[in-house]
Amino acid sequence: MGKPIVNYSKIHKSFGDVDVLKGINLDIKPGEKVALIGPSGSGKTTIIRMLMTLEQPTSGTILVNGENLWQMEKKGQLVPSDDKHLHAIRGDIGMVFQHFNLFPHMTIVENCMLAPALAKKNDKKEVKIQAVEMLEKVGLGDKINLYPAQLSGGQKQRVAMARALMMKPKVMLFDEVTSALDPELVGEVLEVIRDLAKEGEMAMILVTHEMDFALDIADRILFLNEGVIEEEGPPSELLVNPKSERLQDFLARFNKR
Amino acid sequence: MNSIMDISLLLLKGIKITLIVLAVSIVISTLIAFVAGLSRVSSNVLLNKFTGVYVEIFRGTSLIIQLFWFSYALPGLFNIHLGSDIWTAVIAISLNYGAYMSEIVRSSILSVSHGQTEASVALNLTKFQRMRHIIIPQAIRMMLPEYGNYLIQILKATSLVSLIGLTDLLYYGNIYRSTHLSEAPTVYMLILVFYFVLALPLIAFTRKMEVFSKKGVAQE
Numbered sequence A: 001m002g003k004p005i006v007n008y009s010k011i012h013k014s015f016g017d018v019d020v021l022k023g024i025n026l027d028i029k030p031g032e033k034v035a036l037i038g039p040s041g042s043g044k045t046t047i048i049r050m051l052m053t054l055e056q057p058t059s060g061t062i063l064v065n066g067e068n069l070w071q072m073e074k075k076g077q078l079v080p081s082d083d084k085h086l087h088a089i090r091g092d093i094g095m096v097f098q099h100f101n102l103f104p105h106m107t108i109v110e111n112c113m114l115a116p117a118l119a120k121k122n123d124k125k126e127v128k129i130q131a132v133e134m135l136e137k138v139g140l141g142d143k144i145n146l147y148p149a150q151l152s153g154g155q156k157q158r159v160a161m162a163r164a165l166m167m168k169p170k171v172m173l174f175d176e177v178t179s180a181l182d183p184e185l186v187g188e189v190l191e192v193i194r195d196l197a198k199e200g201e202m203a204m205i206l207v208t209h210e211m212d213f214a215l216d217i218a219d220r221i222l223f224l225n226e227g228v229i230e231e232e233g234p235p236s237e238l239l240v241n242p243k244s245e246r247l248q249d250f251l252a253r254f255n256k257r
Numbered sequence B: 001m002n003s004i005m006d007i008s009l010l011l012l013k014g015i016k017i018t019l020i021v022l023a024v025s026i027v028i029s030t031l032i033a034f035v036a037g038l039s040r041v042s043s044n045v046l047l048n049k050f051t052g053v054y055v056e057i058f059r060g061t062s063l064i065i066q067l068f069w070f071s072y073a074l075p076g077l078f079n080i081h082l083g084s085d086i087w088t089a090v091i092a093i094s095l096n097y098g099a100y101m102s103e104i105v106r107s108s109i110l111s112v113s114h115g116q117t118e119a120s121v122a123l124n125l126t127k128f129q130r131m132r133h134i135i136i137p138q139a140i141r142m143m144l145p146e147y148g149n150y151l152i153q154i155l156k157a158t159s160l161v162s163l164i165g166l167t168d169l170l171y172y173g174n175i176y177r178s179t180h181l182s183e184a185p186t187v188y189m190l191i192l193v194f195y196f197v198l199a200l201p202l203i204a205f206t207r208k209m210e211v212f213s214k215k216g217v218a219q220e
């Protein structure tokens, strides 16, 4: 099935003396859609934040395209990565946050243009054309000159996705991107993600509580519990015939709601 | 009635110095505030500590004593002459208010939501790009109302320069009073009015900035 685009091996992470992740091993194949589920506080966010370089693992390695993310070679020795090394590697990763984190002082088209323009991916005119196209794709073509404060939560989250997509990441991370939204706005955001998933080439890791949605688009589901991946498999199997008692409990609690 | 006219004409002579000291001090103290404020949030420990000491020294002593130091003590002690009296005044005021204002630069930068930094990292901006395009523009919006208040304070502080011999508004008022003792109330009433009129544009600026700064900032 080809080389993994992302590989976690023996990843541990503690905050102070709390061990949050206790040995995560994980391969993500190019284009694969993986849903990450588990109780709140189990470390789902931490797992993807380490890949986005927002959090440093306590031990273990993460490879992106075969390259060591958190360590680099210097005079024949492995040392912690510096900014330059992280900058060179994390271009392949993109992330959408629970609370959008749009830049409030810029219009939404400027939000989308900033990073590609600074990275000189294209000249400014070309970047603007692409940004407008991207905003059209998420259904906001008529709002490009508005500021984030003028949008609904669902619209903000769609801008955040367009902005992340502008950098053409090979892996996109979604951290409970609908959980800060009013229920009636969740659908429009999931719709955009579903379309992206169908396009196929970009790998996705989705932290989500939307089980139906996970069942629908994920190639694989990981159940995280107490710092380890307790169970994993294709959605039809894992959600329908959970093996571990903990996953059964977890799903039962969900179905009750 | 006649004396009001006379006094006003005399005070107008002093306005020039007041305005020059005000304008140049605003420019220089703003520059100092940014340099010091950015140093205070930098990860360079030496720079950070050094600036911290500067800020505490200048906030911890009064402007009037700093004025006297720059104009009388430094020349006597170290043979340091800061040029004309105007420059001495401008430098003392700028260092003093630069220290105060660097604190609003620092705290504004620190109060831009951490999510903004995280989004910048996720978009692979460099540290410099993140400061330049995301953090500082939002910090400036946040600091503007307080910045306006400091400008008004700088205007008021300029009235101290007559104590080191500059011929500003207050200086001319005092001159007039010393020869027309009975008209002291009129003199100081007019001086109040003059300072208030000078402050009006700064007050208007501050109000405007309060409205402006409410837009376009992500705060924790």
Ligand SMILES: Nc1ncnc2c1ncn2[C@@H]1O[C@H](COP(=O)(O)OP(=O)(O)O)[C@@H](O)[C@H]1O
Binding pocket: A015, A020, A038, A039, A040, A041, A042, A043, A044, A045, A046, A047
């Ligand atoms: N920066 C941090 N400092 C201290 N503790 C943290 C930090 N980030 C996360 N944690 C802790 O790590 C655990 C896992 O957090 P998180 O990855 O956010 O879980 P999840 O996303 O599954 O709800 C939680 O107990 C949380 O309190």
Ligand SMILES: [Mg+2]
Binding pocket: A044, A045, A046, A176
């Ligand atoms: Mg989380």
